[in-house]
Amino acid sequence: MKRTTFADWPCTVARTVDLIGDWWTPLVLREAFYGARRFEQFERVLGLSRNVLSQRLNRLTEEGLLERVRYQDRPPRDEYHLTDKGRDFFPVVVAMMRWGDRWLAPDGPPVVLHHETCDHDTHAEVVCAHCREPLRHREVSVELGPGFPDRLRAAALATGRFGELD
Numbered sequence: 001m002k003r004t005t006f007a008d009w010p011c012t013v014a015r016t017v018d019l020i021g022d023w024w025t026p027l028v029l030r031e032a033f034y035g036a037r038r039f040e041q042f043e044r045v046l047g048l049s050r051n052v053l054s055q056r057l058n059r060l061t062e063e064g065l066l067e068r069v070r071y072q073d074r075p076p077r078d079e080y081h082l083t084d085k086g087r088d089f090f091p092v093v094v095a096m097m098r099w100g101d102r103w104l105a106p107d108g109p110p111v112v113l114h115h116e117t118c119d120h121d122t123h124a125e126v127v128c129a130h131c132r133e134p135l136r137h138r139e140v141s142v143e144l145g146p147g148f149p150d151r152l153r154a155a156a157l158a159t160g161r162f163g164e165l166d
Contacts, residue, residue, distance in 0.1 A: 024048055094123075
């Protein structure tokens with residue numbers, strides 16, 4: 001079966017879904033954030049087949065979110081460490097946790113985040129990078145950015161979803 005790819009779409013949400021949009025990849029990353037490093041740790045906690053886990057770890061390594069670090073030569077064994085690119089995905093995971101805690105956890109969050117810096121339990125908040133106010137759907141507009149392909153710009157503006165750009 002041929003898989004549809006979104007890797008070349010002019011949308012970073014689509015590109016991100018192309019990278020992590022299966023059931024297991026976000027969970028592999030979650031476990032890496034929780035401290036899993038070795039294949040057996042991922043396998044034990046997630047309970048997925050070895051071949052699926054190998055595929056996900058290989059993809060995350062190829063895409064630069066994880067790096068393999070050899071910890072044993074005979075037989076050869078590697079650990080998987082988060083890269084800067086991988087660590088930068090943490091806010092996405094905790095935003096998913098926040099939504100799930102609100103809408104899918106009637107008995108309360110199954111996992112609580114504790115901010116070591118201020119020594120308080122916390123949750124994810126998406127805020128404006130400028131004023132630090134929470135971003136709310138009805139208070140945000142969408143405009144085409146510099147990375148939007150020129151060849152698609154006129155058609156996108158014609159949809160009426162985007163305001164005229166300067």
